[in-house]
Amino acid sequence: YKGYNWINLEEGGLAWSLLSTANLTIREDIAKVNTPPTINIPPVLRLEYGCFYSLSLPVQDEDGDVIRCRWALTYYECDSVCKKLSYSVLNKEKCILTYNATGTTGMYAVALQIEDFATEQALNALSSIPIQFLINVTVHNSTESCSIKPVFENLHEINSVVEIPVHITYHQTIIAKGFRISEINVTSPKEMIKSELLSYGIAIDRWYVNVTWTPDEKDIGNHAVCFTAFDSMSQASNQICITLQVKNANLCEENIDRFHTKWSITQENTQITLSCTGEHLGNVSRNCSSGGIWDEPDYSRCISKSMIYILEQLDKLLSGNSDDDLVSTILEDLENITRNNYGLRSGDLLTASAILNDIAYVVNDELSLNQLDGSNGVTSLVNAVTEYTNQVNQIINTDATLIVAKDNVVMQVGKASSDEISVPDRSKTPDSWIADSVTEIKLKKNICSGTY
Template sequence: MYINLVVTVLIIVNPLRFCLSHFRGGTITWRYKSTQQIYIKYKLSFRRDIYDHFCNNLDSNVLIRGEGYLETFVFSHSGYPDSRSLINQMSYLCTGFSEDENWTYGQNTVLVTMPIDLTSRTYILRYSGKYWIPLVSGSPEWLLQLTVNLTSRGDNGRINSPPTASVPPFLRLKYGCLYSLSIPVKDEDGDIIKCRWANTYARYNITYGWYRWSECSYYGYSNKLLCQTPSNLLLNKDMCVITYNSTVSTGFYVVALQIEDFATGEAVNELSSIPLQFLIEVTFQNSTDSCEIKPVFETLHDMNSIIEIPVYTRYHQTIIASGFTISEIKVISQIQLTISELLMYGTSYERWYINVTWIPSPIYIGNHSICYTAFDIISQSTEKICTTVNVTSSINYCMENVDSFHTKWNITAANTQVNLSCTNEYMDSVSRNCSGGGIWEEPNYIQCSTHYCVENVDKFNTKWNTTVINTQVNVSCTGEYVGNVSRNCTGEGIWEEPDYSQCI
């Protein structure tokens, strides 16, 4: 009989371990590695003053122990968990913290081996524990749930890559203001991404029945506060945009979303589902505050100016924008720049940055415009600011070249002599000058000479290894013969005929 199995990976926290409310949200996604292995990447936020989550050094490579353990639940004909096995512990690297606002933010990627003796390769991963920080409404427990499908896709024959999403652990909204929050989502496969509210419970079809799993709390789907979202909060599922008129009571609220990818816009069944949960803090605004405060660039370098660099010189700029949680710094240019991911600058969620680098070759001599626009999570933008980079030829170079003897000469500054090892069986070095005008002179191979007799096998199948010139070599006779056979390597690097007279 064919039995369809669903596996759930569950991270459980000892509920007695913490008596304080400390969870501040997070997201978990995954990436396929091999037949039974996946990388799990998670980003989590906690109260900083809790011992296991204290962080004060962003440069450290030391893992914070974190909390929670990964366990596997196998569902068979009964529709209930039959077995479990410990897989991993949820430690993380601290990537941000705030002393004033009392939060720690971190991430990590771990390699997990999934069960192999299954007829179904669909998995449910769950991370749960107690408690959220004090909330106006909602479940005190937390749970983040995602699905992993390791079967090949029907449209391209590959294992699916799930979507990713990012948002700070909390957003501070002013009471009485209307907001439109655009959730930053991506998908490596270019699939259609949709967002939905996490369900109070989700029903998974097991061969012999149904099993209910909440997507917001491990401690029972009967809890009426599970997955409860603030009033006046609307979700555009196709655009992943939340519209919110913050006229509810002040305090913290949980926003619990599931980010899902679909092969086409008409597809009904998602390919995968990942969680994104974060906090909204509604605060009273001062009478002088405005609901619309656009993000701005911090001019750590002269914007709207001309920057001059020679060819093959590294151009680097750090672009910093501040405002209401920057979600993107868009770069527009006709040249191929290297742009880092968007990262938090310092310990404030109001300042974010990217690094922009470029090493121009001579074909880019002249002026090039690089323009920047920053967007915050409520779709407000900065004014577009541009920088002109003028690439000059004030420093000459000899371009990469391969000579007639197949020696490769790399890009070299003018007025420089380069020495390379001779090729093939030749020894010593060959030299070549890059002139002041950036032109290669002819290489000098006079020092390259044959100081060795190269490896050789004679007509009696005796192997003679590479040997220094003016050397006699003695090796054992082959086959049924005993004794030694000798051979001379001449001063010209040529093997003489071997002497087999001593082989008897």
């Protein structure tokens, strides 16, 4: 490509020219056409006069090839701006451009070729890609040292790789610290959104921008994103680049469960934790399993406010206030809650079980025989246990199985995962007497009236 004209330059200028070279044959080592290297750099770099700079060029290659950088040399590669940056040195192997900005202030053109090689020993490039940009050398009347330049506070890992599934939004807050930050430049995929520059908190030397990007299927692959901060004296920070690696992962679709908890689009093999809904406190978690399939949500850490109130009454009972009226009140409240359901979660089930266990301890160890025989004693306990049992089908809402195993009995509550139910299920408990038992009962799932 050729054309006219360059902006007024301190060295060279007028006509411009670019030359790209690519090999479109199938490579034997990777069994596909070569992917040329890429570089992501701002079109203009602003540098302070009299300062020394070491610029690491953000190059990458999707095939993992060896990358080298060289000056553009021929008429077809650079025309009037071939190697027109005095006081500069290019490290070809590391792609680092060092520059001593001690010449005339103004604009300078930099013309380079980025090339990839199959091996370290290879002499012939697989492809050659041009990159041409401007350096603007400016001077400010300031006593600030060249070493005092903007820095990024939360971008320390240069060339780090961040994986993003398609349709999942990437969000990053970029914080720069320095003397009167005037700009945070972001070179990125064109769909990436950058916010305006804002002051970070109450600090006068910290500024930030937010960047967001939601890739889709056409974006699968690697994308370099580079950040450079500038202050009011045009001092530039070191450029920091990361690679956003977009993958076509399986996703769990947005879903609202029976308790009205909204689960957003989630990457497979990821667990999400949210606050419990309604009058329940605590948190609920759900796993997006392999293949993009939602597991049942785990509500075992969600407890209703009504159940928490009963726990508070139980604490009074356990602290020594052991009268039958308090026991009866607790059991009646528990019975009412379980009878009326109130949208109970599995956390309520576990809490109710613990409450009954503690009350049974108090009833047996602390109350009199008369209290045990009273209609408000054992009778209420039995009624509460009955209601507790009736609610099992409605309360359990996970694929996990609830198992209570003792020396000579095992109780198991959970969903039937197959058409045939085997009792005991030897795969669910390590107890040797169960694993070694000979007796076994097998039932067809359809003989059960419930769904669990």
